[in-house]
Amino acid sequence: MKKISYLIISFILLINITACSGYKPIFSSTNLKFEIADYSIVGDKKLGKQIYSKLNIASKANKDSSEVRSIFILINVSKVKKATAKDSAGKILEYKIDLKTNILVKDYLTEDLIIDENFSSSISYKTQNQFSETIKFETRSVNSLLDKIYKEFLIKLTEKFQKT
Numbered sequence: 001m002k003k004i005s006y007l008i009i010s011f012i013l014l015i016n017i018t019a020c021s022g023y024k025p026i027f028s029s030t031n032l033k034f035e036i037a038d039y040s041i042v043g044d045k046k047l048g049k050q051i052y053s054k055l056n057i058a059s060k061a062n063k064d065s066s067e068v069r070s071i072f073i074l075i076n077v078s079k080v081k082k083a084t085a086k087d088s089a090g091k092i093l094e095y096k097i098d099l100k101t102n103i104l105v106k107d108y109l110t111e112d113l114i115i116d117e118n119f120s121s122s123i124s125y126k127t128q129n130q131f132s133e134t135i136k137f138e139t140r141s142v143n144s145l146l147d148k149i150y151k152e153f154l155i156k157l158t159e160k161f162q163k164t
Contacts (some may be wrong), residue, residue, distance in 0.1 A: 001083045004023070004073070013098050033067045033068050033069060033091075033097060034059050034068060034069045034070075034071050034157075034161070035059050035068045035069070035070050035162070036052075036056055036059050036070075036071060036072075036073055037057060037070040037071060037072060037108040038072045038073075038074070038108060039052055039072065039073045039074070039075070040072075040074045040075070041074075041075050041076075041077075042074065042075070042076040042077075043075075043076045043077045043078045044077045044078060044079050047077040047079060047099070047142070047146060048075040048076070048077045050143075050146055051071070051075055051077065051101070051103075051146060051149065051150055051153075052075055054146075055073065055150070055153075058154070064127075069107065069161075070107070070108035070109060071105050071106065071107060071108055071114065072105070072106045072107075072108050072111075073103065073104070073105055074102075074103070074105075075101070075102075075103055076101065076102040076104075077099065077100070077101045078099075078100045079097060079098070079099050079142070079163055080097070080098040080100075081096070081097050081098075081138070082095065082096055082098075083096075084096045085160055086122060092127055093126060093127055094124055094125070094126050094127065095124065095127065095138070096122055096123070096124045097122060097123055097124075097125075097138065097141055097142060097145065098120070098121075098122040099118070099120070099121050099122065099142065099145040099149065099151050100118070100119070100120045101118070101144070102116070102119075103115065103116075103117055103119070103153055104116045104120050104127040105157065114157075114160055115153075115156055115160055117153065117156055119149045119152055119153065121145045121148050121149060122145075123135045123141045123144060123145055125138065125141050127132055
């Protein structure tokens with residue numbers, strides 16, 4: 001009886017492991033065949049460079065492909081941090097960060113507009129007892145917003161490239 005149950009469990013595990021072996025995401029950066037020929041960053045340079053570095057890594061994934069499109073990217077990022085809750089003494093209890101990004105993509109050779117898209121995200125976080133912990137929360141929150149905007153942009157770019 002034990003051998004049969006072990007055999008059944010092993011068979012079920014084998015099926016589950018091999019069931020997802022051919023998975024490929026629809027909106028993957030490996031499907032995008034582009035190369036950043038030139039770029040410009042406006043607004044918050046630090047945040048703009050973080051977005052650009054992620055895009056640059058995605059563009060280098062298909063550098064050897066023959067169907068690579070050269071593009072120009074303009075990244076405009078603005079960050080607004082404001083207090084949303086205070087206690088009776090006036091001490092700030094919670095902050096909200098709004099990240100507004102405009103990304104413009106043009107074909108480098110023909111200067112045809114590919115994408116001119118605005119992305120906006122916000123997140124709130126509570127202050128901590130230690131200032132350094134609050135700064136860590138702010139940094140994590142901003143990185144989370146940047147990842148969200150980057151993923152939304154990749155989806156838009158994939159849609160545009162698949163149409164053309």
